Amino acid sequence: MSTTEVFINGLGLIGSSLARAIKKKNEEIVITAADKDKDTLDYAIANKIIDRAAGNLAAVKTADIIILATPVDQIVTTLHELSKMQLKKDAIVTDVGSTKQTVLKAAKELIQPNVTFIGGHPMAGSHKAGVTAGRADLFENAFYFLVAPKAKDKQIEKLQLLLQETNVKWFEVDASTHDKLVGQISHLPHIIAATLVNRTQDEFADSPLGMKMAAGGFKSITRIASSDPDMWSAILKTNTTILTTQLAKYQQQLSEVQDDLKNGNQENLYNLFFQAKNSRDKLSNQKKYILPDFYDLFVNIPDKVGAIARVTQLLACNKINLVNLQILEIREEIDGILQLTFMKEIDYEKAKKILSGQEYRIVKGE
Incomplete structure (x- = not known):
């Protein structure tokens, strides 16, 4: 053969x-x-x-x-x-x-x-x-x-x-269904994340704090804005018809939120977050069917020399694959938050157990 x-x-x-x-x-x-x-x-x-x-x-x-x-x-x-x-x-x-x-x-x-x-x-x-x-x-x-x-x-x-x-x-x-799907769940979010980062940068251009204060939720929602600009500009170029329609619908919904804010329509604003929360919460109950995600572990670490190195050494010694890490907050005399990102749930769970056993406080982890 x-x-x-x-x-x-x-x-x-x-x-x-x-x-x-x-x-x-x-x-x-x-x-x-x-x-x-x-x-x-x-x-x-x-x-x-x-x-x-x-x-x-x-x-x-x-x-x-x-x-x-x-x-x-x-x-x-x-x-x-x-x-x-x-x-x-x-x-x-x-x-x-x-x-x-x-x-x-x-x-x-x-x-x-x-x-x-x-x-x-x-x-x-x-x-x-x-x-x-x-x-x-x-x-x-x-x-x-x-x-x-x-x-x-x-x-x-x-x-x-x-x-x-x-x-x-x-x-x-089929091809059209594929492009509509990835347009809504991947391409559009990349556009929104990039636009939000740029809009925030412009808003705080004259501020001594500005983007330095952007952490937590802002970093989470805009993580994908760090994607390769060459690759993403090329991707968007091949899905323009679908994306222009999806962008128009998104802009319409933003306009409705703007009107609700102007008119003080508290009920509509409540429904905005209520419906979004219900839809987003359902994702955690569909792990067998959703696309694979990254697993983030948030660890409280002391603000002292070698603290981060000790965490990464523990992970390396236990052969745990870490795909990204970043410091969310470090201030003098206050512990910092280290965000550890894993691609596999098994690595996330193993890291959580090991770090907890070494008396590191897990601040948040989903």
Whole structure:
């Protein structure tokens, strides 16, 4: 039986994590990858994430499965290029782009018989980026959208078998539904967070305190404003029609809140928060169905030299993976709050137990 060959274009966080998961399933699968960064390819080869490095797309000609793991605009460009190449018979081309209608439109150019395109989108990520941040378990329990209007069951099963070690929850959907969904729960929140940060910065431009006072709830609601501007401007460009409609509806609701404030309509303002609280609280009761989230642990630490280092040393010694940490509040003679962020609930629970056992006071944790 011949060895399966996989070609991955783009070895960032997602592409390198998929490569790791594929190798975890079967080390005999041959992975060739292309990336614009030579250092990325060198790292991937040295760490046996891939078997071969390619300087261009020529290597796709022998690939059984081609994975496009670059930003959406580059995926579209690559699909144009692939449409002019002779691909292997029965090859499967798939992507991991954040929007699907634009990608599916470009994929129509793949008119070669016996070549199948399956749109994909794993709903997972990390605070870290690049090939060094990739992990085989990055996608564990995450939803992995599949948009495959012309694919046969056996072709979808072939892709799912290749990515079996990702341990994702497969979810087939049409392109327009996918883009509307991610527009509302991902793209729109990124716009709102970025706008809120910029508006706050402008508001306090002349204040000696200003953004220095922004902590707690403000940092929580605007965390995603720290996302890569190159990536997010490219993502939004491919979902403009849906987003303009969603933004208009959001602006309308803000206008209604503004009117309620002007008119002193306390009942409407109460209902605003009451309905939002009920809807948000229901998310905690749907853990089997919601997208994976980060787990935040808030620890009270003394304001003295070495306090933070001791916390991180405890986590490292117990092999607990910490994806982010930040100080929410440090003032003289008052203990500070250290926010520790974990990707896995098991790491969160283990850290909570260990730190509590070392007499650290857990201030908050959900």
